[in-house]
Amino acid sequence: MKTNGDDAVKVVPVRHLGQWVAASIAMLIVAMIIHTLFSKIPTGQYTCRVTDGIRKCRPITEWRFSWDIVFRYFTTSEILHGLLLTLEITVLSMFVGIFLGIVIAVMRLSTNRVLSMTAWTYTWFFRGTPVLVQLFVWVYIALLYPTLSIGIPFTSVTFLHFATKTLFTPFVAALVALGLNEGAYMSEIARAGLIAVDEGQIEAATSIGMTRRQTLVYVMIPQAMRVIIPPTGNEVISMLKTSSLASTISVIELLGAAGNIYANNYLIMPLLIVASLWYLIVTTVLSTGQFYVERYFAKGALRTPPPTPIQRLRRDVAGVLSKFRTPRGIVGARP
Amino acid sequence: MSVPMVEARAVHKSYGGVEVLKGVDLTVVRGEVTCLIGPSGSGKSTLLRCINHLEKHDAGELRVDGELVGYEARGGKLYERNDRQICAERARIGMVFQRFNLFQHLTVLENITIGQIKVLGIEPDAARKRARELLARVGLENKEKHYPSQISGGQQQRVAIARALAMEPKLMLFDEPTSALDPELVGEVLDVMRDLAVSGMTMIVVTHEMNFAREAAKTLYFLDGGVIEESGNPREVLSAPKSVRLQSFLSKVL
Numbered sequence: 001m002k003t004n005g006d007d008a009v010k011v012v013p014v015r016h017l018g019q020w021v022a023a024s025i026a027m028l029i030v031a032m033i034i035h036t037l038f039s040k041i042p043t044g045q046y047t048c049r050v051t052d053g054i055r056k057c058r059p060i061t062e063w064r065f066s067w068d069i070v071f072r073y074f075t076t077s078e079i080l081h082g083l084l085l086t087l088e089i090t091v092l093s094m095f096v097g098i099f100l101g102i103v104i105a106v107m108r109l110s111t112n113r114v115l116s117m118t119a120w121t122y123t124w125f126f127r128g129t130p131v132l133v134q135l136f137v138w139v140y141i142a143l144l145y146p147t148l149s150i151g152i153p154f155t156s157v158t159f160l161h162f163a164t165k166t167l168f169t170p171f172v173a174a175l176v177a178l179g180l181n182e183g184a185y186m187s188e189i190a191r192a193g194l195i196a197v198d199e200g201q202i203e204a205a206t207s208i209g210m211t212r213r214q215t216l217v218y219v220m221i222p223q224a225m226r227v228i229i230p231p232t233g234n235e236v237i238s239m240l241k242t243s244s245l246a247s248t249i250s251v252i253e254l255l256g257a258a259g260n261i262y263a264n265n266y267l268i269m270p271l272l273i274v275a276s277l278w279y280l281i282v283t284t285v286l287s288t289g290q291f292y293v294e295r296y297f298a299k300g301a302l303r304t305p306p307p308t309p310i311q312r313l314r315r316d317v318a319g320v321l322s323k324f325r326t327p328r329g330i331v332g333a334r335p
Numbered sequence: 336m337s338v339p340m341v342e343a344r345a346v347h348k349s350y351g352g353v354e355v356l357k358g359v360d361l362t363v364v365r366g367e368v369t370c371l372i373g374p375s376g377s378g379k380s381t382l383l384r385c386i387n388h389l390e391k392h393d394a395g396e397l398r399v400d401g402e403l404v405g406y407e408a409r410g411g412k413l414y415e416r417n418d419r420q421i422c423a424e425r426a427r428i429g430m431v432f433q434r435f436n437l438f439q440h441l442t443v444l445e446n447i448t449i450g451q452i453k454v455l456g457i458e459p460d461a462a463r464k465r466a467r468e469l470l471a472r473v474g475l476e477n478k479e480k481h482y483p484s485q486i487s488g489g490q491q492q493r494v495a496i497a498r499a500l501a502m503e504p505k506l507m508l509f510d511e512p513t514s515a516l517d518p519e520l521v522g523e524v525l526d527v528m529r530d531l532a533v534s535g536m537t538m539i540v541v542t543h544e545m546n547f548a549r550e551a552a553k554t555l556y557f558l559d560g561g562v563i564e565e566s567g568n569p570r571e572v573l574s575a576p577k578s579v580r581l582q583s584f585l586s587k588v589l
Contacts (some may be wrong), residue, residue, distance in 0.1 A: 038547060114347035158505075207387060208450035208502055209426025218453060222440045299482065300441065 025095025039064050064298050069270040073261065082257025089174055089243040089253060096104070101186025106216065110190055118185065122320050126184035132182055132245055137175040174246040182239060189231045193224030216262040225297040233290035241326055254278055338401040340365045340420075340506055340537045341386055346395035355381045357561035358395065363554075368538045370548040371571065373558035374584055379541040382558070383508045386539070387428050388421050398504060399428065424452050430497030433511040435491040437483035443470070443494050444479035445502045455502065462501075467498040473527050482560055490522030493527050500531075507531065509540040545589060549573055557581045 028099040040061040046055040073079060107119035115321030142164040151158030169174070171215070197220045258271040291309065307315065341363035342565040346357040357380045363369045371379045371559045378490075380425050386398060388405055396403040405421065406413040438446050448467035451457040455553075457465075473493040475486075483491050492512055499507060509528065513521040525547050532538060542548060548555055548569050555569035565578050576582045 019346035031399055114411060186533050198436075198439075200432060201438060202431075203389060204432065204438065204498075206389060206422075207428075207430035207432075208498065209422045209454040210450070211422050218449060219438055219440075223438075226440075297440075 014133070018125050037065055038067075039155045048208075065273065066270040070273050070277070071268055073267075073271060076261075078257045078261060078275060079254070079278070082254040083282075085252065086240065086243050086254040086280070088234065089171075089178065089246055089251070090236065090240045092176050093178035094239055096175065097186045097235070097239070099180025100179065100183030101188075101190045102221070104183060104187035105194055108187065108261035109194060113147060123187055125183050127188075131177065131181045131242060131317070132248065135174060135177040135245055135249055138177040139170055141173070150319055158165060166331050170174070170246070170249045170251045174251050178239065178243065178246070182235065185235060186232070189228055189235070190224065192231075193226075193228035194220055196227045197223045222297075225230055226294075229290070229294050233286070233293070236290075238285055240282055240286070241279060288326055337365060339398075339466070341539065342396075342398045342399060343382070343386075344396040345472045346382070346385065346392045346397050348378075348385060348390060349393055352401065355561055356385070357390070359558070359561070359563055361556060361563065361566075363537065363539055365537050366535045367553040368532045368551045369554045369556065370552040371539065371541045371556050371558055372543070372545070372548060373475055373564075374583075377558040379558050379562045379585075380510050383430070383510050383539060385542055386506075387430050387508055388425050389430075399424070418524060422454075425506050426502050426571060428500060429493070429504035429507040431495050431499055431507070431509045431512045433514050435483070435488070437491055437495055437498070437516070439483055441482075442479065443475065443481050443483070443486070445485070446494060447498045450498065451501050466501060467577070469500050472500075472530075474523075475495050487520060488516045491524045492524045496524075496527055496531070505537065507536055507538045509538065509542070511541050511543065513542070513544060543588060545585075557584070559584070 009098055040060040041064045042061050045060045046057040047060055050056075104119045104122055106117045108123075110119075111115050145164050148162045148167065149158040150160040201219055201223060202215055205219040210218065220274050244255040245254055246253055247259060250256075252260060255275050258275040262268045262271040288309065295308075339362045341361065343359050344363040344535070345360065346356055347354065347358055347360040355376075359378070361369075361548060371382065373379050385392045386399060386404065391405055400442065400528070402424070403413070404424075405416055408414075409417055416558055436477075437443075441449060444463065444466050447469060448459065448462040451462035451465065452459055467476065467479065470479055474494055475490055475493055475497070476492075478486055478490060483494070486494070496512075512528070513524050515526065521544070527542065528540070528547070530553055540547070540552070552569045554562050554574050555566060557565045557572065557576075557580075559580050563577065565572060565581050572581070573585065576585055
């Protein structure tokens with residue numbers, strides 16, 4: 001059917017009025033917030049000048065968010081040192097957590113009742129008490145166990161002897177506390193992943209003569225990874241911020257470093273912003289890394305892998321641009 | 336005459352109080368194809384799984400290649416075999432599943448090499464060479480880099496057969512290998528199985544493909560309610576069933 005000599009019929013897309021209104025309000029609010037980020041406020045002081053015998057005064061203003069101070073402290077050595085310590089605590093305690101998590105999950109799924117009950121108790125205890133309490137307990141562990149020794153249990157024979165106080169420095173206590181606590185959460189994540197592996201995969205592995213350990217290592221864990229990775233990414237990001245609790249046991253990580261500085265100069269807000277910006281930067285980097293790790297472990301499970309963020313951005317831009325062109329085509333031919 | 340590949344005498348198996356196998360007797364001769372037919376729930380799959388140690392039978396005597404399954408007879412006592420021994424035995428019995436069960440995270444080639452490398456301890460290069468030979472044998476030499484989700488069901492099942500053959504089995508078990516396939520894909524899998532039968536592989540096939548049973552099998556067993564109702568030469572059994580239950584079963588499936 002031809003309308004006006006043109007082969008194509010004009011397509012009028014649906015207008016979503018409600019969405020337009022909601023988006024406008026959202027944009028207004030965002031604009032207001034951004035405005036406050038870069039606005040100035042009066043300090044209460046004035047600068048005065050006498051010209052031709054007349055005194056003229058005007059108020060002194062400063063950045064509401066003290067960006068100049070934020071910028072000045074952003075890369076000081078104390079802050080960078082704290083950031084490094086934060087990263088160390090996050091990475092090391094996550095390693096401890098993931099390793100323990102897998103071990104506990106495998107124990108939990110064991111047919112042996114003693115092993116599975118031990119695993120259950122572990123998770124129950126470390127998930128059931130506040131991590132802050134656990135941090136304090138580990139840093140003061142010497143009160144309960146003044147010495148640690150390796151020897152024959154229930155006898156006085158010992159081969160190695162440590163003073164607990166020298167072993168459990170605040171840094172070590174933080175690693176142990178955060179690692180053990182994380183192990184409890186990771187074990188539930190790992191268990192969910194292992195349970196999600198199809199029974200048929202396990203039977204197939206068994207049928208070609210794999211032992212239970214081989215089945216676990218070569219078939220179950222690689223497939224469980226796909227389920228385990230996304231929540232583990234969450235855990236890493238969560239750990240990055242939980243590590244700030246270590247500042248309460250005098251481990252001077254990022255927040256601790258910021259705190260030490262503002263305890264001297266009272267620039268509380270600017271230094272909290274410095275710390276927050278660093279946490280945001282690291283979280284962004286971690287989220288990007290998580291995406292690629294997920295993509296890697298999805299191999300075989302998806303026929304076409306999901307687009308990378310850059311591919312998606314390009315597609316979104318192309319989509320927005322196409323909105324400004326008048327769609328032309330046969331009615332119904334548009335997908 | 337040599338020892339039969341599989342010999343079952345009064346094999347019983349229950350799952351939580353429900354008796355699935357109620358005394359099954361069966362003999363599988365070396366180099367022959369044996370088909371098991373019967374309605375669902377009759378115990379066909381359970382019998383296969385007992386032969387492969389995937390399940391433990393409760394009573395009766397089950398021998399594979401002259402050896403008791405899961406036990407060792409020494410000095411008038413039966414010693415339960417440990418996991419390692421059972422795994423070693425299982426490795427020599429190939430199994431093909433209804434739902435293929437290819438390892439989803441591995442490519443087609445890796446699916447066939449992993450058992451050779453990890454279980455048999457074969458060098459990766461030699462394993463890959465053998466895997467490629469087997470892929471050519473099942474007609475899939477150009478699919479080695481694909482993942483299971485990227486190929487059709489019939490192709491997946493042929494890869495599963497190649498995976499089992501890679502372990503150089505003395506016995507192959509097929510648990511309804513074509514039941515999950517679209518009708519037009521059944522033929523390609525049955526062709527591979529026929530070739531395998533011709534090459535002299537000892538095979539036990541649980542199937543609903545009566546034509547395949549008639550042509551390829553030397554012996555046919557009809558299982559119903561956990562017992563062998565009827566057995567014999569498939570042509571005779573299928574064309575002139577004696578028992579009423581087989582008659583009614585055949586009238587439904589043929």
